[in-house]
Amino acid sequence: MSKKDKRRILALKDKEVREAQFLIDEFKVGDTWRIFRIMSEFVEGFESLADMGSAVSIFGSSRTKKGEPYYEKARLLGERMAKSDITVITGGGPGIMEAANKGAYKAGGKSIGINIELPFEQKPNKYTTHLISMKYFFIRKVMLVKYSQAFIIFPGGFGTMDECFEALTLIQTMRIKPFPIILVGKEYWEGLLSWIRERMLEEKLIRESDYELIQLCDDTDDISRVVSDFINKENNYK
Secondary structure: OOHHHHHHHHHHOOHHHHHHHOHHHHHHHOOOOHHHHHHHHHHHHHHHHOOOOOEEEEEOOOOOOOOOHHHHHHHHHHHHHHHOOOEEEEOOOOOHHHHHHHHHHHOOOOEEEEEEOOOOOOOOOOOOOEEEEEOOHHHHHHHHHHHOOOEEEOOOOHHHHHHHHHHHHHHHOOOOOOOOEEEOOHHHHHHHHHHHHHHHHOOOOOOHHHHOOEEEOOOHHHHHHHHHHHHHHHHHHO
8 A cells, every 4th residue: 555545544533634624414414505505606607618610628647747648648649639620628636647748838828727625645637727616526526527529538547437437428418518528548458448348238228329439549630630620610600
């Protein structure tokens, strides 16, 4: 176990940190006034993001280090998006999020971070033109889905998976219009995709069209083309 993980476990034993982390428990004591905090976060998000133009959200691990291949690829994609006048949105933290924001920021584009207030681990990166801080994950996910025209998803952990499958579920159930969901990192994702094919699809728990919502691509030129083509097509319909 790493020193960082040990520190996190010790932090969780602290009562103040526990109460800050487990937000769902706050509603058990009748503090319905917290609804106003939720409303204020929605309002701030809507007002901040409404006029930013075409946008793509880039996801991935906060633990990916500068100089690693996925970090550099995310930075390059952020740069490509900015040069195509496409806003880059991330969770505003380190790792892949920092890389994508950095690429867009250095290229002079719009670089948005929607950061979550946590008692440990995630601090905002410095490469955003606009930073929004939120307390609730579910509000951030609404903002990411509402204002993105594509999801580009790098290797990550539970949070990355959550954001990926949230979008897939909303498209599958026709709650939102379909948009590209692109997984970057064939070696990382192939095991999951094989399981989805061999278990979910073969056992008829999803349709072929559901599986086809997912695109797997490692080439930055191809990813940029897919995103740009989709956005241009969408804009022509407006």
